[in-house]
Amino acid sequence: MRPVFHxxxxxxxxxRGVVEKMRNKSMDVSSHRQAVxxxxxxxxxxxxxxxxxxxxxxxxxxxxxTYNAYLVKGSEGVAIIDTVKESFSDEFFARLExxxxxxxxxxxxxxxxxxxxxGALPELMRRAPQAKLYISQRATSMLKALLKPxxxxxxxxxxxxxxxxxGDRTLRFLHTPxxxxxxxxxxxxxxxGILFSGDVFGCHYCDKRLFNDQVGDFRFSFDYYYAHIxxxxxxxxxxxxxxxxxxxxxxxxxxxGPILRERPRRYVTHYRELSTSSLSTDINxxxxxxxxxxxxAYGNTAKMAEEIFExxxxxxxxxxxxxxxxxxVDPFVDLIEAADALVFGSPTINGDAVKPIWNLLSSLAVVxxxxxVGAAFxxxxxxxxxxxxxxxxxxxxxxxxxxxxxxxxxxxxxxxLSDCHQFGENIAHALINPNQGSGVIEFSDIH
Amino acid sequence: MAxxxxxxxxxxxxxxxxxxxxxxxxxxxxxxxLIYGCREGDCGTCMMEVTEGxxxxxxxxxxxxxxxxxxxxxxxxRLACQAQILGDCKVKPA
Numbered sequence: 001m002r003p004v005f006h007x008x009x010x011x012x013x014x015x016r017g018v019v020e021k022m023r024n025k026s027m028d029v030s031s032h033r034q035a036v037x038x039x040x041x042x043x044x045x046x047x048x049x050x051x052x053x054x055x056x057x058x059x060x061x062x063x064x065x066t067y068n069a070y071l072v073k074g075s076e077g078v079a080i081i082d083t084v085k086e087s088f089s090d091e092f093f094a095r096l097e098x099x100x101x102x103x104x105x106x107x108x109x110x111x112x113x114x115x116x117x118x119g120a121l122p123e124l125m126r127r128a129p130q131a132k133l134y135i136s137q138r139a140t141s142m143l144k145a146l147l148k149p150x151x152x153x154x155x156x157x158x159x160x161x162x163x164x165x166x167g168d169r170t171l172r173f174l175h176t177p178x179x180x181x182x183x184x185x186x187x188x189x190x191x192x193g194i195l196f197s198g199d200v201f202g203c204h205y206c207d208k209r210l211f212n213d214q215v216g217d218f219r220f221s222f223d224y225y226y227a228h229i230x231x232x233x234x235x236x237x238x239x240x241x242x243x244x245x246x247x248x249x250x251x252x253x254x255x256x257g258p259i260l261r262e263r264p265r266r267y268v269t270h271y272r273e274l275s276t277s278s279l280s281t282d283i284n285x286x287x288x289x290x291x292x293x294x295x296x297a298y299g300n301t302a303k304m305a306e307e308i309f310e311x312x313x314x315x316x317x318x319x320x321x322x323x324x325x326x327x328x329v330d331p332f333v334d335l336i337e338a339a340d341a342l343v344f345g346s347p348t349i350n351g352d353a354v355k356p357i358w359n360l361l362s363s364l365a366v367v368x369x370x371x372x373v374g375a376a377f378x379x380x381x382x383x384x385x386x387x388x389x390x391x392x393x394x395x396x397x398x399x400x401x402x403x404x405x406x407x408x409x410x411x412x413x414x415x416x417l418s419d420c421h422q423f424g425e426n427i428a429h430a431l432i433n434p435n436q437g438s439g440v441i442e443f444s445d446i447h
Numbered sequence: 448m449a450x451x452x453x454x455x456x457x458x459x460x461x462x463x464x465x466x467x468x469x470x471x472x473x474x475x476x477x478x479x480x481l482i483y484g485c486r487e488g489d490c491g492t493c494m495m496e497v498t499e500g501x502x503x504x505x506x507x508x509x510x511x512x513x514x515x516x517x518x519x520x521x522x523x524x525r526l527a528c529q530a531q532i533l534g535d536c537k538v539k540p541a
Contacts, residue, residue: 137516137517137519138517138518140517141513141517370482371480371482371540395475395483398482398483398484398492399482400475400478400479400480400482401475401478402458402477402478403478430478434457434458434480435457435458435459436458436459437455437458437459437460437461438460439461440452440461440462440463441460441461441462441463441477442462442463443462443463443464443465443468443473446462446473446476446477
């Protein structure tokens, strides 16, 4: 049975907020501006944004979102964990004031500094000047850049296992960088087992019933949020889970979407599943995966692609060949995420690579490409800019380009096709044996 | 002009460069695994480890020191977009 928090449990009789009743089907946080208690002296003081339809340009939000902020009362002071988007500050302060006085605020924690959570911070610090701000080391430069303070804001940087005491209760910090900002941390309320997880385990889902066992079906929103926000940082998610999984978790309180109080560990397990490859490969896991994508107008770049495919097919490399004309972007993005090397072939038309190549190369923000091997090739008529442009794009995507691109004027000759074969082979060798330098070379030779 | 050798250990490639060349000017051209974000010393993406010849790179600027600290850099870490090569050294991705 989940305990009911009667108002008598709340410190201070004057300011009580709203006490969340167990399984209260009629709960509606949009009908008032009070704090909502969901554990002993732990309150939601966030806001609903039901009309938002696009978040940060990249995310669709079919029923809006919430900006969740939290308040924890201890015997020796109050902690505020995260704030809200600036334009929603009034409601945030109203909920805060329903359960606490500004003079009692001892601690302010920002789990990351994205504007939708740091928006009310300057005003909060003005109202509670005695409060200390706790952020991660990486957040310091962002704090200055975001708030552009006329005077320095005092802060304390914290990392994993640092704690701050509120008297009878303690907040402990977990350093969880890149989930999804470099400065991300989580904050854990010891004893009560509540993880204030920032954007981790969050989703853009707006529901006045607030708790995962009360709200509508938000599974799509949860997975969609992961796919667009957390997916590029899978390895960092797995690092963070190493810190989170050993915790006793009674509730997870993220900064967006429902508070996860009913079986919260399911969401932790789900994050592990989402961050781990779903289908193990049929080939030896030691093998490297290389994919050749191409577009071809007259079949010349296609001929090059086929020869590169043959050349790259050496022991230890699994090669796949795809004509972009016959596919859709999203499944290719999945393929790219799992590949070790990507080779793009495009003809040059009017001085540029063709649009399907750019469509794919501009759809990769949701996956991590860091350190993957890249290469480019293509047939051209008179100037052949496409290959260099694709190489530059891949460098911009943090890939490394060990083998210089291959351009062939119009129809490849037999000799040129054997160059393609060698090009494929060279890429494959650079992939499986990066440590294959060629002695000392002169700087002028690589310019 | 004075020359210096920089070795990219991850690809076992050595390049003979004019003294004063920035690491970023060389590493991408030889396909080393150092990767870059902002390319102007702000983001910390291009952090590298200097395994030999630590003193043969230019001293880090105040800005680079700050970014290294924020990114919890190790003792022999530098930003490849900032460090200039003055003498022989060996580097690899941090």
